[in-house]
Amino acid sequence: MSDTKPSTFRRFAPLIFFIILAALLGFGLTLNPRLVPSPLINKPVPKFTLPLLNQAGSFSDKDLKGHITLVNVWASWCFVCRQEHAEVKRLSRQGIRIIGFNYKDKAADAKAWLQRLGNPYRKVIVDRTGRVAIDWGVYGAPETFLVDRHGIIRYKVIGSLADPDNLKALLKKMKALK
Secondary structure (H helix, E strand, C coil): CCCCCCCCHHHHHHHHHHHHHHHHHHHHHCCCHCCCCCCCCCCCCCCCCEEEEECCEEEHHHHHHCCCEEEECCCCCHHHHHHHHHHHHHHCCCCCEEEEEEEECCCCHHHHHHHHHCCCCCEEEEEECHHHHHHCCCCCEEEEEECCCCCCCEEEEEEECHHHHHHHHHHHHHHHHH
């Protein structure tokens, strides 16, 4: 007569699998997405050409060469972008070249937002579909990229520049480029 009872391992396999999966998910929740390194650091900005928000014409990766530039990803629907906007304006008043990267936004909403809060950007490029943002590795708004004179991405801030730690790290990286 054969024994039809399942082995102890087979009986507890689903429970063991669940415990391992729960542990991995729990560990994943403790990770800070701001610490995820960008694969684009020390690489050229992706090739792109996007329309401008407030004027005719376009802006491309070639227009980033020759200047140290912050590329600030923002949207009118982004609450955190509104919080960081005062800091972006302060950096602009200090002479830092900032290009606005309007992300998945309606043109009328973006224009109204800038008119109401002030426009600190030298130019504002528009990525309505988010396709170019994917090439840049954008997770969401706000994010800010530090691009050197050669068009190389040197640093990325995920989150608000109003966060003192984010701002301090960015300014340190900028100082190293000068």
